[in-house]
Amino acid sequence: MERILEVNDLHVTFTTYGGTVQAVRGVNFHLDKGETLAIVGESGCGKSVTSNAIMRLIPSPPGKITQGSIIFKGQNLAAYSEKKMRSIRGVDISMIFQDPMTALNPTLTIGTQLVEGLKEHRKITAAQAKEKAIEMMELVGIPNPEERLKQYPHQFSGGMRQRIVIAIALICDPDLLIADEPTTALDVTIQAQILELFATIQKRTGVSIILITHDLGVVAKIADRIVVMYAGKIIESGSKREIFYESKHPYTQGLLDSVPRLDEKGELKPIVGTPPDLFSPPKGCPFTARCPFAMEVCDKVYPAPEKISDTHYVDCWLQDERAKRLLAAKTLQT
Amino acid sequence: MLKYILKRLLIMIITLWVIITLTFVLMVNIPGSPFNTDQASNETVQANLEAHYNLDQPYYIQYLLYIKSIATFEFGPSIKQPNQTVNDLLSRGFPISFELGIITIALAVVSGVLVGIIAALRHNGFLDYLTMGIAVLGISIPNFILATILIQQLAVNLEIFPTATWRSPAHMVLPVLALATGPMAIIARLTRSTMLEVLTQDYIKMAKAKGLSPWKVVFKHALRNALMPVVTIMGTLFAGILTGTFVIEQIFAIPGMGRYFVESINQRDYPVIMGTTVFYSAFLIIMLFIVDIVYGILDPRIKVHQKGGK
Numbered sequence: 001m002e003r004i005l006e007v008n009d010l011h012v013t014f015t016t017y018g019g020t021v022q023a024v025r026g027v028n029f030h031l032d033k034g035e036t037l038a039i040v041g042e043s044g045c046g047k048s049v050t051s052n053a054i055m056r057l058i059p060s061p062p063g064k065i066t067q068g069s070i071i072f073k074g075q076n077l078a079a080y081s082e083k084k085m086r087s088i089r090g091v092d093i094s095m096i097f098q099d100p101m102t103a104l105n106p107t108l109t110i111g112t113q114l115v116e117g118l119k120e121h122r123k124i125t126a127a128q129a130k131e132k133a134i135e136m137m138e139l140v141g142i143p144n145p146e147e148r149l150k151q152y153p154h155q156f157s158g159g160m161r162q163r164i165v166i167a168i169a170l171i172c173d174p175d176l177l178i179a180d181e182p183t184t185a186l187d188v189t190i191q192a193q194i195l196e197l198f199a200t201i202q203k204r205t206g207v208s209i210i211l212i213t214h215d216l217g218v219v220a221k222i223a224d225r226i227v228v229m230y231a232g233k234i235i236e237s238g239s240k241r242e243i244f245y246e247s248k249h250p251y252t253q254g255l256l257d258s259v260p261r262l263d264e265k266g267e268l269k270p271i272v273g274t275p276p277d278l279f280s281p282p283k284g285c286p287f288t289a290r291c292p293f294a295m296e297v298c299d300k301v302y303p304a305p306e307k308i309s310d311t312h313y314v315d316c317w318l319q320d321e322r323a324k325r326l327l328a329a330k331t332l333q334t
Numbered sequence: 335m336l337k338y339i340l341k342r343l344l345i346m347i348i349t350l351w352v353i354i355t356l357t358f359v360l361m362v363n364i365p366g367s368p369f370n371t372d373q374a375s376n377e378t379v380q381a382n383l384e385a386h387y388n389l390d391q392p393y394y395i396q397y398l399l400y401i402k403s404i405a406t407f408e409f410g411p412s413i414k415q416p417n418q419t420v421n422d423l424l425s426r427g428f429p430i431s432f433e434l435g436i437i438t439i440a441l442a443v444v445s446g447v448l449v450g451i452i453a454a455l456r457h458n459g460f461l462d463y464l465t466m467g468i469a470v471l472g473i474s475i476p477n478f479i480l481a482t483i484l485i486q487q488l489a490v491n492l493e494i495f496p497t498a499t500w501r502s503p504a505h506m507v508l509p510v511l512a513l514a515t516g517p518m519a520i521i522a523r524l525t526r527s528t529m530l531e532v533l534t535q536d537y538i539k540m541a542k543a544k545g546l547s548p549w550k551v552v553f554k555h556a557l558r559n560a561l562m563p564v565v566t567i568m569g570t571l572f573a574g575i576l577t578g579t580f581v582i583e584q585i586f587a588i589p590g591m592g593r594y595f596v597e598s599i600n601q602r603d604y605p606v607i608m609g610t611t612v613f614y615s616a617f618l619i620i621m622l623f624i625v626d627i628v629y630g631i632l633d634p635r636i637k638v639h640q641k642g643g644k
Binding site for chain 2: 055057086087088089090091094095097098099102103104105106107108109116117120121152154165168
């Protein structure tokens with residue numbers, strides 16, 4: 001498998017009047033060609049900041065990549081100049097935004113917005129650009145593309161607009177597509193169609209996808225691997241099967257438990273409490289305060305990643321040999 | 335679109351009619367007559383003069399005659415300067431006033447928008463604070479004070495520009511500056527604030543994610559959207575500039591329409607009041623109409639609204 005992206009020890013901070021927010025605190029993950037990686041976690045855990053950091057779209061100031069590398073096809077994007085980065089954006093790495101209602105410019109036609117990236121990066125005639133635009137519109141399933149190209153965003157429904165956003169992202173044949181909550185703003189039936197579209201496109205173009213979401217249903221549908229983020233760190237990562245059926249971190253388990261189920265009656269099960277303040281993140285495991293299994297050590301030292309299998313890693317003291325012995329002893333006593 | 339324009343034309347005519355009627359009502363209610371101030375005019379002369387200008391007729395006849403003169407665009411001779419017709423005054427004064435107004439508007443819009451963009455892009459930077467500080471000054475200082483300061487400093491003390499009249503481009507600098515500063519400052523502040531808002535929009539991030547140059551992101555994607563509120567206030571600004579020209583023309587002794595307008599009211603020169611009022615109002619109404627059309631061009635969502643007929 002060819003490795004497309006490798007993020008090593010990425011740190012991102014935001015300097016504000018109130019102090020420095022450590023939004024991403026040492027994130028490691030990788031992505032292979034044709035793979036779909038899901039980044040899950042609750043709001044404010046650093047998912048979107050991570051993806052914006054890969055695109056180098058973090059507003060600076062106040063944001064800054066303070067440490068770490070982003071290796072994309074052997075090149076470190078974290079060290080790229082803004083100008084060099086422009087030749088990557090939209091060409092090699094594309095992005096899809098959360099809300100299709102606001103992601104398209106209301107004053108420009110769909111056609112203009114669709115071919116704009118193509119015209120910027122490739123030498124191409126107007127006729128060729130139009131041909132490519134029609135081809136893309138067909139790929140994402142928009143009927144009468146020729147006519148629709150002349151229309152404005154307000155003449156399209158939300159689902160249609162998201163298809164157009166996807167077409168814009170794919171028009172330069174990128175190697176990596178970052179989708180930041182691509183279905184959150186859509187209603188459920190449209191969500192399913194858009195996810196279907198992702199699967200079709202990936203099969204046809206072999207594009208790698210990073211999917212950022214808090215919707216585990218979406219993850220179950222299209223992800224190959226999953227990383228779980230909490231308070232700016234990746235606390236567990238593994239294949240889809242490993243995360244859904246053999247999750248080791250109490251936070252991951254809590255997330256899975258909180259998904260409403262059709263076959264069970266009763267109240268929703270939230271994870272009690274709120275994430276820690278990232279102005280001064282805790283020394284130890286950030287989940288300690290909310291963790292039903294918290295031990296004395298959890299608050300003091302951050303756990304080292306524990307390898308469960310070749311693909312499955314978890315940052316939790318419960319996986320430490322000593323903790324396992326202690327737990328075993330406790331079960332014996334009772 | 336054609337239906338919309340026709341509808342607008344009808345509304346414009348009605349607006350104009352309301353203005354005309356109001357002017358007439360105001361005119362007959364202001365005490366005094368054009369002949370009061372004349373020395374040594376005996377009663378017969380006075381009566382003859384009034385008969386000559388139809389001022390002895392009942393008000394409704396005067397009103398109808400007045401409407402007729404507007405409809406035919408034939409305002410007749412000025413009472414105060416009987417050797418000139420109102421049309422003469424207008425055709426002499428209007429080109430000058432128009433020149434002053436258009437140069438002012440062009441300067442105010444172009445430089446105001448540019449300054450606003452620069453301030454927004456340098457948000458919270460030195461240039462932002464500097465330009466916005468100057469803009470606050472520009473809004474607060476009335477144009478007649480600014481005009482006096484400009485004349486004193488640039489014309490009298492430094493002798494860079496001529497003090498008054500309207501002959502060469504050098505003559506235009508001071509009046510245009512005095513008149514344009516206020517609108518320019520308003521436009522700059524408005525452009526800055528809407529630009530700041532637009533720059534945080536998702537479609538701007540999306541444009542950046544396409545790998546477009548900062549230039550294209552700002553001018554192709556952001557500016558069009560940021561200009562919308564600016565175009566909206568343009569109508570009011572035009573009105574402000576128009577009334578501003580009365581004062582500025584007086585100060586700089588520019589032989590435009592503004593002077594005739596002010597003088598005619600002071601002297602109760604009814605035909606001239608009529609002519610200039612109608613002319614000014616018609617001009618302003620047409621400007622507002624153009625603003626609305628531009629609005630539709632900038633924002634395609636508005637065009638569809640019109641097509642729906644409502």
